[in-house]
Amino acid sequence: MENILTITNLNKKFGTVHAVNNLSLNIKKGNVYGILGPNGSGKSTTLGIILNVVNKTSGDFTWFDGSISTHEALKKVGAIIERPNFYPYMTAVQNLELVCKIKNISTSKIDEKLKTVNLYERRNSSFQTYSLGMKQRLAIASALLNDPEILILDEPTNGLDPQGIHEIREIIKRIASEGTTILFASHLLDEVEKICNYVIVIRNGIKLYDGRVDEITTSHGLLELKVNAKEQELLEQLPSFYGIESVKIEDGVIIAILNQDVSASEFNQLLIEKGFALSHLVKRKPNLEQQFLTLTK
Template identity: 60%
Template structure:
């Protein structure tokens, strides 16, 4: 699989602050990557370095297998790392036409990209009359005018209402389905879980996890159980080797696992011991639960 971006041992210091601390990961063509972490975790700084707007302290990065100099490589990159900034009294169409001249892209791309982000009917409206969500969608259209191989977005839904968030997520999914690689930074777990195939988790500039989203949340999971006699149920569960801990909640038991255990196997075990369930649901840990567990296990520095 083609490597779009490779980062190795990247460091960035701002005085005493170690904003990016030995960060290494690769972006492969055709995937949607999320850099996930709370504010101040080094997400934006990492993006700024690879986009050549922030100087690194140490480490290396290369675009497209290192065959192209950064200046030329960035011509194949679309990026939004700040708030959308267009001429307020110009129309959406005229703003994008100006961007086409700057990027050397054909003006015919304007209508195509406006349609992609759902703004074609508002092409003649002035930018100052757009909602925040519409401004963000126009920025995405602008970043796509040169048909980049990778689109980089820094907190793309920040400040948007639920409808605006949904629209941006749908657009990201659509762009990815057309073959464009996407790298987005976000502090929103729900956003990463819904749109990303891969995730890099950062905390205070340090990588805690890198890999697929499914790989991060594919732990053994947990059961929600209920029986007429929850005390007997608890006693039997405590004897099972795959059970880690049991927590009562609203008349049900939440059963966390430390080993593989399927619902049918658990049901047979309990029935063999004379106990029959009236509620059994197996759930997968959410990205939020895995993220909290991952970050809470890290000592403060």
């Protein structure tokens, strides 16, 4: 598949802080990537570097297999970083016209994109009169102007109210469904889980995981159980049962991690045969959040 962005051994140091540590990545056309990491993990710095606003300390990155220079490549990219930055005294239309001038494209798509983000009615109001949600939507319209090869979004729902978050997510989902490659940084896991099919987990500038979202979330799950009596005996016997990988006890609940596909009813049957009466049995699939917390521990 076509490479859109390749990052090799990228490093960024701010004084003694190693914000991006030997990061390598490959972004391929047609996928939706999520960069996950706690605040201050180096997500925004990485995006800043590939977007030409932060200088790298060492390492390399190439756009479109290095066929064009970074600033030429950025004309084919749509990007939103942290907060929407526009000229406060210009209207939405004027701001977008300026972006078209910079990207060297025609202004014919402005109306269409403003309609996409529901700002068409307010197109002639100056940017400074917009609410944060509207500003963020204008930023998305601006990023879409050139029908970009890749859309880069850095925490696009940060600071928005639930209504605004919902609107932005719907817009992103729609764009993703149209086949646009998206690189999406967030610390909100359900957001990434809902939108992305690839995930990259970063902490302290180090890449911890890089792979499909369904791979990270599909393990065989775990069982939560409680017994009123013979708890110690159960704990001793459990590891020898079929399909159990490990056992631990958390807040008075026994947690058995599975390495085979075992259903809750099969397991219950087995325990009854062995003479254990359960007061609580739940089978869970770990979600991205639990996996993420395990990874970034």
